[in-house]
Amino acid sequence: MDEPANNLVRYANYVVESESDQPSLASRLRLAVVRLNRRLRAQRASSSVSLTQISAMFCLRKCGPLSPSELAAKERVQPPSMTRVIAALEEAGFVSRRQHPTDGRQAIVELTERGTAYIEAEICAREAWLDLRLAELDPAERELLSRAAEIIDRMAGQ
């Protein structure tokens, strides 16, 4: 798994392969992600739930109840950031908090029925803009993005 030399070789190959008058793959992927993220955040106006909050709720739905620290680690943010996300979700009634049965320091955060329903239903409407953009692509492009989403998420989770 840990083969820096090999990675460097492959990296060199990849650089050499790229056309010299075009930005690197890293540059292009970064700019694409920055711009799509900006557009997605701009769609939040119609909803009271932010992208960050939705991302955390997705994580809870996928993983089940988690402590704030676990949730912060999975979302790759610092604990104080997650404190704020959880507080907002709790106030909205989308997650509940209870004490850990044996460790008084820990809390356990889980989706409420309302939070689950929100994630499973309202998100579709919320994603209308992206859904439309995706619908304008041809099936091969969507298939490509589907695999790209998997790779990107894997990279971001490292």
Added chain:
Amino acid sequence: MDEPANNLVRYANYVVESESDQPSLASRLRLAVVRLNRRLRAQRASSSVSLTQISAMFCLRKCGPLSPSELAAKERVQPPSMTRVIAALEEAGFVSRRQHPTDGRQAIVELTERGTAYIEAEICAREAWLDLRLAELDPAERELLSRAAEIIDRMAGQ
């Protein structure tokens, strides 16, 4: 170009195709982009230039000198947001501002020599994290991400 009915059909097909126990492509792509964006922003600590500023400089390098409004439109942000980006870049000496020859209201923003050098050189170092992640992929995955970056940027630019 404008075929909503066709898009709806294709959208329906795409929904039917997806596995019912898996989040939609829109959800997965959105979460992947949010998480990678977060990781990329976290890499900014070592540099004084933000992702947003770099994105604007890339645009200037690609398009040549632009007015603040044109730059804001291309980056899909509001003019006041671009005002701040330009001010920061100007203070850092990466862009310069001059008056439009005939229209006194307009300004023209362009990369300085220093800004051009920055974009063409220092970005590579700045993207070390993403470069490493990309180097760990196999060539087919990088090729896939290269095409995905193109599609994503096109979607975000609409």
Added chain:
DNA sequence: TATTGTTATACTCTATAACTATA
């Protein structure tokens, strides 16, 4: 002493509304 979580504080990115200067 180490871990979990929160509070305090600050910075970036973005937006809208209101203003100034020019056309």
Added chain:
DNA sequence: TATAGTTATAGAGTATAACAATA
């Protein structure tokens, strides 16, 4: 009156540092 740009202000998202409670 319309356009280009800036200033004022606000809110989201994130971080680090310092603190409290528990193990």
